Amino acid sequence: MKMTAPNNGGSIFSHAVVIGVGLIGGSIVRCLRREGLVQRISGVGRETANLERAEQLGIIDDWSHDLAATVASADLIILAVPMGAYAQIFSILNVALPAHAIITDAGSTKSHAIAMAEIHLPNHIDRFVPAHPIAGTEQSGVEASFDSLFQGRRCIITPHAKMSDDALSRVYQIWQATGSVLIEMSAEHHDTLLASVSHLPHLAAFALVNGVCETGKQQPYDPFEFAAGGFRDFTRIASSSPAMWRDIALSNRQALLQTLDGYQQQLTRIRNAIEHEDGDALLGMFTSAKEARDQWLKTYGEKQ
Amino acid sequence: MKMTAPNNGGSIFSHAVVIGVGLIGGSIVRCLRREGLVQRISGVGRETANLERAEQLGIIDDWSHDLAATVASADLIILAVPMGAYAQIFSILNVALPAHAIITDAGSTKSHAIAMAEIHLPNHIDRFVPAHPIAGTEQSGVEASFDSLFQGRRCIITPHAKMSDDALSRVYQIWQATGSVLIEMSAEHHDTLLASVSHLPHLAAFALVNGVCETGKQQPYDPFEFAAGGFRDFTRIASSSPAMWRDIALSNRQALLQTLDGYQQQLTRIRNAIEHEDGDALLGMFTSAKEARDQWLKTYGEKQ
Numbered sequence: 331m332k333m334t335a336p337n338n339g340g341s342i343f344s345h346a347v348v349i350g351v352g353l354i355g356g357s358i359v360r361c362l363r364r365e366g367l368v369q370r371i372s373g374v375g376r377e378t379a380n381l382e383r384a385e386q387l388g389i390i391d392d393w394s395h396d397l398a399a400t401v402a403s404a405d406l407i408i409l410a411v412p413m414g415a416y417a418q419i420f421s422i423l424n425v426a427l428p429a430h431a432i433i434t435d436a437g438s439t440k441s442h443a444i445a446m447a448e449i450h451l452p453n454h455i456d457r458f459v460p461a462h463p464i465a466g467t468e469q470s471g472v473e474a475s476f477d478s479l480f481q482g483r484r485c486i487i488t489p490h491a492k493m494s495d496d497a498l499s500r501v502y503q504i505w506q507a508t509g510s511v512l513i514e515m516s517a518e519h520h521d522t523l524l525a526s527v528s529h530l531p532h533l534a535a536f537a538l539v540n541g542v543c544e545t546g547k548q549q550p551y552d553p554f555e556f557a558a559g560g561f562r563d564f565t566r567i568a569s570s571s572p573a574m575w576r577d578i579a580l581s582n583r584q585a586l587l588q589t590l591d592g593y594q595q596q597l598t599r600i601r602n603a604i605e606h607e608d609g610d611a612l613l614g615m616f617t618s619a620k621e622a623r624d625q626w627l628k629t630y631g632e633k634q
Numbered sequence: 635m636k637m638t639a640p641n642n643g644g645s646i647f648s649h650a651v652v653i654g655v656g657l658i659g660g661s662i663v664r665c666l667r668r669e670g671l672v673q674r675i676s677g678v679g680r681e682t683a684n685l686e687r688a689e690q691l692g693i694i695d696d697w698s699h700d701l702a703a704t705v706a707s708a709d710l711i712i713l714a715v716p717m718g719a720y721a722q723i724f725s726i727l728n729v730a731l732p733a734h735a736i737i738t739d740a741g742s743t744k745s746h747a748i749a750m751a752e753i754h755l756p757n758h759i760d761r762f763v764p765a766h767p768i769a770g771t772e773q774s775g776v777e778a779s780f781d782s783l784f785q786g787r788r789c790i791i792t793p794h795a796k797m798s799d800d801a802l803s804r805v806y807q808i809w810q811a812t813g814s815v816l817i818e819m820s821a822e823h824h825d826t827l828l829a830s831v832s833h834l835p836h837l838a839a840f841a842l843v844n845g846v847c848e849t850g851k852q853q854p855y856d857p858f859e860f861a862a863g864g865f866r867d868f869t870r871i872a873s874s875s876p877a878m879w880r881d882i883a884l885s886n887r888q889a890l891l892q893t894l895d896g897y898q899q900q901l902t903r904i905r906n907a908i909e910h911e912d913g914d915a916l917l918g919m920f921t922s923a924k925e926a927r928d929q930w931l932k933t934y935g936e937k938q
Contacts, residue, residue, distance in 0.1 A: 464862050484860060519855060526849040527861040531868040534838055537900035539923040544896055545830040551823060554930040556788060557831040558768050563867045564835040568927040572920035579908050579916055590905045592848055594898060596841035601894045604883050612883055616876035619843040623872040626858040 342503060343368045343432075346406040349397065349419060351375050351384045353467065354436045355410030356475025358508060359389055364477050365507040372400050384472040398426035406504070409435035413442060414577035420450035433458045434501045438524065440488040440517035442581035448492075456494045459501035462486045462520060463510055470571075478509065485510035488517040518585075525585040530593055532575050533586070535568040646807060647672045647736075650710040653701065653723060655679050655688045657771065658740045659714030660779025662812060663693055668781050669811040676704050688776040702730035710808070713739035717746060718881035724754035737762045738805045742828065744792040744821035746885035752796075760798045763805035766790045766824060767814055774875075782813065789814035792821040822889075829889040834897055836879055837890070839872040 346362060348355045351373040362368045373381050373390035374397050381393035394400045401407060401423060409419065416437065423433065433454060437443045440460045447458045465483040467474060485505045489498060505512055545553050579586060596615075603611035650666060652659045655677040666672045677685050677694035678701050685697035698704045705711060705727060713723065720741065727737065737758060741747045744764045751762045769787040771778060789809045793802060809816055849857050883890060900919075907915035 464860055466862070483862075486860070515855065519853065522849065522853060523855055523857045523860050526846050526857045527865050530845070531842060531864055533904050534842060534901070535868060536920050536923040537897060537904055538835060538838060539927045540919060541834070541893070541897045541900045542830050543922065543926050544900075545826065545893070549823065549826065551819065551827055553827045553830045554926070555934060556768055556790070556827050557930060557934065558770070558787075560835055560871045561831050562931070563870050564839060565927050566867050567864045568923045569931070570924070572917055572924050575920050576913050576916040579904075580911055580913055583908055583911065586908055587905065589845070589849070590901060590908070593841060593845045594901060594905075596845045596848075597838070597894060597898060597901075600837050600841055600883075601891065601898075604887055604890055604894075607884055607887065609880050609884055612880040613876055615844060616840050616879050618847065619840040619872045620874070620876050622847050622858070623843045623869050626861060626869075627866070627873070630859060630861065 341367055341369045342500070343406040345370045345372065345404045346408060347372045347374060347401050347404040348390065348408045348410060349374045350409065350411035350415075351381060351390060351393070351472050352410060353470050353472075353474045353479070354463070354465075355408060356384060356389055356472040357477060357479040358408055358410065358436065358463075358504075360475060360477035361480065361508040362504065363389070367503065367507050368406065372404070374400050380472050387472065389472060389475065397422050401426050401431070402428070404428065405431050407431055407433040408504075409433065409437070411437075412574050412577045413437050413439055413581040414573070416443060416446040417450050420446055424451045424453050427454055429454075431457065432497050432500050434461050434504060436461060436463055437581075438462060438528070438578050439582040440486075440520045441584075442521075444488070444490045444517055455492045457497040458490075459493060459497050460488045460490070460517065461501065461505055462488070462524070463505070463508065465510075480505075481509035483510055485512050486520050487512055487514045488520050489514060490517065521582050521585040522589070525582055525589040529578055529582055529586055530589045532567050532570060533579065533590065534593065535565050536575070539565050539568045645671055645673045646804070647710040649674045649676065649708045650712060651676045651678060651705050651708040652694065652712045652714060653678045654713065654715035654719075655685060655694060655697070655776050656714060657774050657776075657778045657783070658767070658769075659712060660688060660693050660776040661769075661781060661783040662712055662714065662740065662767075662808075664779060664781035665784065665812040666808065667693070671807065671811050672710065676708075678704050684776050691776065693776060693779065701726050705730050705735070706732070708732065709735050711735055711737040712808075713737065713741070715741075716878050716881045717741050717743055717885040718877070720747060720750040721754050724750055728755045728757050731758055733758075735761065736801050736804050738765050738808060740765060740767055741885075742766060742832070742882050743886040744790075744824045745888075748792070748794045748821050759794075759796045761801040762794075763797060763801050764792045764794070764821065765805065765809055766792070766828070767809070767812065769814075784809075785813035787814055789816050790824050791816055791818045792824050793818060794821065825886050825889040826893070829886055829893040833882055833886055833890055834893045836871050836874060837883065837894065838897065839869050840879070843869050843872045 346368040348359050371390045373393040384390045443460045463485040465480050650672040652663050675694045677697040688694045747764045767789040769784050
């Protein structure tokens, strides 16, 4: 009698557990279901209403608040929660997860994710493949999820020394199923790049809005009354989740400190040129910024 | 025989000259024509094609490159040019303008506009009424102008010590005709408010893009490749005219230096909290920024 592989109906995973069924987690599992990669999908999270809605929408088959019990039969874990929750979740997975299960995540900082896994997930570190899909919208929650969120967007995979090649190739299949363009680089490079183009802009927007508040305290007028379209666009990201950005700031500490220092140097150069009424220096700095920004928009911006 | 006022057909000015027939200048004279406030409108500027287009569109009656000759018959001057051009234009107006003509402007900084007028326009300083309509679009040139650009937007009038009440009341009529909500305040207050909500965001965006370029030089990857929607919105204003922003930066020097220092302090507070891993401090700063920004959007943002 011929041996056959277990009948997974074409699926490559029999039981996926998505931890955090929000915009990102919900969109990932929508893709896995569409591509038929997984037989059963369970959701784990804190908000009952959101999990119930995910089940109603058919995005997950079942849900639970009990992470340890749910992952006992899992062969794929997708972690889509704020960075601040990694330590606790990894600690539970470390003892509750079957030995063959693969783990990937969608967190915004990667050195920290690997460091947390080394400390709290040592039993499974060889099967943890960190990833970061560069995609998102203003919305949150499973209701906002959709299966083309990652289509054509970059997804950065950051391999680490203890990771197995088998786990890497299986996680590639996951992220390829989302339609992402996959790019591999070190966690350090990822964190520096994202500090520059994503994390710093958020901090700069928070700082700017707080600066406007300070100006208001020293004035008989409310400066916000005179803010216009430029202010709206510049500060849109200051309406992002404070807790999420606290987590990102702390978990990308080293890269962000360097990036913040570089930004302050750029501001100081502008400040000095204004102080010394050096119009040529200002024109040079503003022109190089405009050219780089226009070039970005032409090359990449329209895809965003 | 009864004495009658000169027959202006209901107009309050017989000959307006708009210096700089772009988005702002073109939109102002569209309003003046719509409201029937002016009998004849002449345009003065540097670009022949733009002036010809303005005449074709019926926005101006005639145009010239010769400022002195054109203003010789004017009773209203509308100045809508970059701040860097004020000194030269005022010097010409000072000798060429009739004694009864009223002057207003639409420049982004007001202490500098008044200082320039005191130096270069002493013969007419009593009839110079500085104004700043808080409106604009991404576009430039007369083709982009439209007569509802200022509708419901704030226009700040900054009276000065040497200005006559008659000139002020006549300039009110001009700006009221644009549909603006008029607000009077000192040039110093104006400059501080605008430094905070408009000028600083532009400098911060220029600095941020230049910082990303620096990061790129130290990396094997192009950071711009990983920039997404947040970056696009945050840096949109970095695609603004470098020459215009050089002029604004230099002409609002005092207020901008203070505002930049305040911004650097906000950034340093965030930096220190990250360095000391003070999550509570970060959460507090990000939350206050988010609340202020959300409140702004609710109160004023939808009108922008």
